[in-house]
Amino acid sequence: xxxxxxxxxxxxxxxxxxxxxxxxxxxxxxxxxxxxxxxxxxxxxxxxxxxxxxxxxxxxxxxxxxxxxxxxxxxxxxxxxxxxxxxxxxxxxxxxxxxxxxxxxxxxxxxxxxxxxxxxxxxxxxxxxxxxxxxxxxxxxxxxxxxxxxxxxxxxxxxxxxxxxxxxxxxxxxxxxxxxxxxxxxxxxxxxxxxxxxxxxxxxxxxxxxxxxxxxxxxxxxxxxxxxxxxxxxxxxxxxxxxxxxxxxxxxxxxxxxxxxxxxxxxxxxxxxxxxxxxxxxxxxxxxxxxxxxxxxxxxxxxxxxxxxxxxxxxxxxxxxxxxxxxxxxxxxxxxxxxxxxxxxxxxx
Ligand code: FES
Ligand SMILES: [Fe+2]
Numbered sequence: 001x002x003x004x005x006x007x008x009x010x011x012x013x014x015x016x017x018x019x020x021x022x023x024x025x026x027x028x029x030x031x032x033x034x035x036x037x038x039x040x041x042x043x044x045x046x047x048x049x050x051x052x053x054x055x056x057x058x059x060x061x062x063x064x065x066x067x068x069x070x071x072x073x074x075x076x077x078x079x080x081x082x083x084x085x086x087x088x089x090x091x092x093x094x095x096x097x098x099x100x101x102x103x104x105x106x107x108x109x110x111x112x113x114x115x116x117x118x119x120x121x122x123x124x125x126x127x128x129x130x131x132x133x134x135x136x137x138x139x140x141x142x143x144x145x146x147x148x149x150x151x152x153x154x155x156x157x158x159x160x161x162x163x164x165x166x167x168x169x170x171x172x173x174x175x176x177x178x179x180x181x182x183x184x185x186x187x188x189x190x191x192x193x194x195x196x197x198x199x200x201x202x203x204x205x206x207x208x209x210x211x212x213x214x215x216x217x218x219x220x221x222x223x224x225x226x227x228x229x230x231x232x233x234x235x236x237x238x239x240x241x242x243x244x245x246x247x248x249x250x251x252x253x254x255x256x257x258x259x260x261x262x263x264x265x266x267x268x269x270x271x272x273x274x275x276x277x278x279x280x281x282x283x284x285x286x287x288x289x290x291x292x293x294x295x296x297x298x299x300x301x302x303x304x305x306x307x308x309x310x311x312x313x314x315x316x317x318x319x320x321x322x323x324x325x326x327x328x329x330x331x332x333x334x335x336x337x338x339x340x341x342x343x344x345x346x347x348x349x
Contacts, residue, residue: 001345002334003220003337006220008026009108011023011032014134016032018034018036019059022045027257035063041062048079048091048093052068063080070082100121104127105266111337126252130250131275133282134266136266137265147255150216152319153214157171159294160291163199174190175190183329192211196210206246207232209232210232210237212237213238220333222256223255225252251269261307
């Protein structure tokens with residue numbers, strides 16, 4: 001069960017050109033292209049004549065032509081030309097989706113277009129003020145296992161031994177502040193007086209031990225914002241919430257279901273240090289990419305097992321707090337949209 005009336009990330013602004021791109025979101029095949037007027041169009045990727053995917057077609061100005069028998073559709077999905085035929089029936093149309101670009105992020109609304117309110121889009125000004133690099137990929141797991149993974153960072157001590165984790169003990173002892181919100185959950189984790197991870201130490205010069213913070217905000221159903229960093233112990237990171245002068249990293253996550261078993265994982269890394277050095281942005285991106293490869297192995301294996309042995313009980317432990325709040329927020333929204341109780345909502349275990 002998906003939340004239908006919500007903004008999901010469909011990609012990055014730079015990915016969309018006049019060449020049609022076929023992508024599936026929430027089990028629906030969609031064709032996306034940028035028209036001559038600069039606006040991105042999203043239509044059902046299925047011609048209403050004989051079902052050819054329009055993503056095989058060609059864009060002319062703001063329209064797309066099906067490559068099978070040449071029907072042409074405008075940005076609203078209406079057929080505007082049938083070769084060799086004057087009459088065009090009003091039923092000659094394909095579905096069109098509301099779409100908005102903000103902060104280099106492309107957002108799509110898969111539900112009722114009448115309900116699409118661009119004011120509800122999560123804003124991300126850091127793409128304009130910090131140097132960043134972004135990636136789009138598909139993971140072979142349910143989308144909720146991706147947000148679960150990000151919302152329980154205790155996994156880093158085990159999964160990211162070689163990349164992000166420095167001091168397994170610091171992960172277990174981290175001080176955690178969690179606050180549920182109407183749309184999800186926010187939390188901050190503090191790892192005080194610990195050894196900086198290799199990634200941090202290679203990015204900026206520390207005197208010795210550091211105070212680390214990890215701030216996360218989950219906005220149901222599809223988005224997580226992360227701000228992570230570290231300062232030398234004694235520089236006021238924890239005591240006065242000083243954030244400048246050490247390591248700082250922001251990650252934007254758009255987690256969009258492709259199907260129940262596959263997920264579009266859109267993420268960008270932005271660096272808050274050595275901002276005039278493109279190689280610092282590049283190096284950060286590749287370090288995080290290596291860490292996400294470690295997550296990918298885990299969550300794809302987890303997904304396969306949960307599918308094979310579905311129905312068997314699972315347990316929650318203390319570190320599941322933020323993850324459980326996130327699931328509750330999403331289930332509340334799905335229940336409200338469908339007019340059912342939260343207990344009737346069916347999502348991945
Ligand atoms: S299937 Fe598209 S024009 Fe015939
Ligand atoms: Fe991870």
